Amino acid sequence: MNRREPPATESGRRLRWWRELLYIGVFYLVYSAVRNTFGSAGGAGREAVANAFGHAKDVIAVQRAIGLWFEPALQRWYLDLPGLGWIRAWNIYYGTAHFVVTIAALAWLFRRQPDRYPVWRNTLAAMTALALVGFATFTLMPPRLLDDTTRYGACYQQEKGCHGYQVVDTLAVHGGLWSFGSGAMAKVSNQYAAMPSMHTGWSTWCAIVLFPLVRRRWAKALVVAYPGVTVFCILITGNHYWLDAVGGWAALAGGWWIGSRAAALVERRLQARAESPEAALAP
DSSP states (O other), X not given: OXXXXXXXXXXXXXXXXXXXXXXXXXXXXXXXXXXXXXXXGGTOOHHHHHHHHHHHHHHHHHHHHTTOOOHHHHHHXXXXXXXXXXXXXXXXXXXXXXXXXXXXXXXXXXXHOTTTHHHHHHHHHHHHHHHHHHHHHXXXXXXXXXXXXXXXXXXXXXXXXXXXXXXXXXXXXXXXXXXXXXXXHHHHOOTTOOSSOHHHHHHHHHHHHHTTTOOSHHHHHHHHHHHHHHHHHHHHTTSOOHHHHHHHHHHHHHHHHHHHHHHHHHHHHHHHHHHSHHHHHOO
16 A cells, blocks of 8 residues: 655655644643743732733723724623623634634645645744743733733722723633633633734634635635634633734734745755755765
């Protein structure tokens, strides 16, 4: 039985699935460790809460200055829909699609279009690394915690809704597959890692990767809609400000700039090595 050859780039470099899994696994472990060193996962002392809340007020001030502080009104409108707009489904979507779709897109790209794979794998890694800079330097309290009374919220040891922002933590109130407030999740998750929004960055990355891979019009429409649906989700669940989404797109742009150049550099070196006289004489 013939064994299928592993995918190869234009330079002839073979992409080994086990090596890619190792790269991705190590990168994600490092990313998670660094991400959860800051913000709420770093201890969430009152100074950390104050810094995150201060940055939240700065973001809100910018949005108000341009007349686009609409997150509380958007969420109230949505939760007034029949059946609360099936908000629990959105909570589940928020916690699952982010990972499932991204992993599926990366795996499909690896098998179907290996020539594109190095650029977009590098882009994903570089974008995510850039996000760490934002998480470390601009800890940001998400809307859902602005009136929250837990130790991570801006109303800790005060009355609920003390600041009057009126944003609901839909995951805590209406449920999902897990909760940020649970003991284990609260300890390992940085709840102030909001700027930039990687839900936005990763979903847009998925759309760019998947669009050339799908053929049917309805599938292309779903791919194009995916980032917009994700932005809508992060807003109505109170997990992000719309400026976080802009930050996610900026991180994606920076990640593509870094990732595409890194991939091109590697390909040029491999091609030069393959064309060298020493390589031609090699047995």
